[in-house]
Amino acid sequence: MSAEERTEWKGVGRLWASRYRKGAVFNGFVSAFWTLLFMLPFEPFPVLLKIVVAGGPGMWYILGYLLYMIVGFCGFLGLSHLYSAAESMGEGRVNQALALVGFTALYVGFTGSSFGLAVAGAVGGYAAVIVHAPAENVRLIMEPFVTPLRILCLVAIIGALASLASLLTPRK
Numbered sequence: 654m655s656a657e658e659r660t661e662w663k664g665v666g667r668l669w670a671s672r673y674r675k676g677a678v679f680n681g682f683v684s685a686f687w688t689l690l691f692m693l694p695f696e697p698f699p700v701l702l703k704i705v706v707a708g709g710p711g712m713w714y715i716l717g718y719l720l721y722m723i724v725g726f727c728g729f730l731g732l733s734h735l736y737s738a739a740e741s742m743g744e745g746r747v748n749q750a751l752a753l754v755g756f757t758a759l760y761v762g763f764t765g766s767s768f769g770l771a772v773a774g775a776v777g778g779y780a781a782v783i784v785h786a787p788a789e790n791v792r793l794i795m796e797p798f799v800t801p802l803r804i805l806c807l808v809a810i811i812g813a814l815a816s817l818a819s820l821l822t823p824r825k
Contacts, residue, residue, distance in 0.1 A: 667740050669752050669819075673733035676760065680725030687718060704778030710795060711782070714774025721767035724809075728763070732816055739820045748819040755816030762809025766802055773798035 690698055691705075705711040739746045777795040780786040786794075 667737060669747055669756070670733050670737035670740055672756060673729050673736055676756075677726050677729035677733060680721070680729055684722045684726055687721065700779065700783060701775065704775060704782050707778065707782045709781055710774045710777030710791060712774065713770045713795070714778060717767045717770030717772075717774060720763065720770070724763045725767070728759075728813075735817075735820060739823075746820075746823045748822045751815045751819035751822060755812050755814070755819055757812065758808050759812025759816055762805050762807070762812050766805035766809060769798055769802045769805060773802070 691701055692698075701714070705715050736747065736752075773795050777791050780794050781788075781791045
């Protein structure tokens with residue numbers, strides 16, 4: 654592509670790249686705030702460290718935290734790069750309908766499942782570590798979270814596939 658052609662396309666059609674980049678920045682701020690929750694020295698926040706260190710349900714909490722950071726920041730930043738490359742090739746390179754479905758489903762799915770894992774881990778971990786509930790009671794506390802988490806994970810997968818498909822099915 655010549656310099657003249659690059660100038661012609663500069664700033665044109667970067668809609669989805671910008672949205673994913675803004676999503677990545679927002680998720681980065683939320684991740685930083687979530688990390689701060691571990692560090693706050695006043696109640697109830699030190700309980701989170703006890704829950705995570707104890708393992709079991711605490712692993713659900715830490716998994717939600719890590720998934721939010723990885724998918725939320727790194728995933729959205731990576732998709733921003735892919736969309737930037739596709740959109741720089743010209744108008745019509747991105748299927749707008751699939752991009753909208755993908756962005757929305759991915760954001761709802763990964764956010765819901767990440768926070769759902771964290772809440773389930775915190776609640777189950779509190780019962781196990783602080784209240785010293787029997788393992789069967791902890792399982793009964795966490796079990797209602799399983800089906801919604803499964804559904805939210807499927808929504809996130811659909812969102813990721815739709816986001817990628819929107820790059821492979823250009824609308825001309």
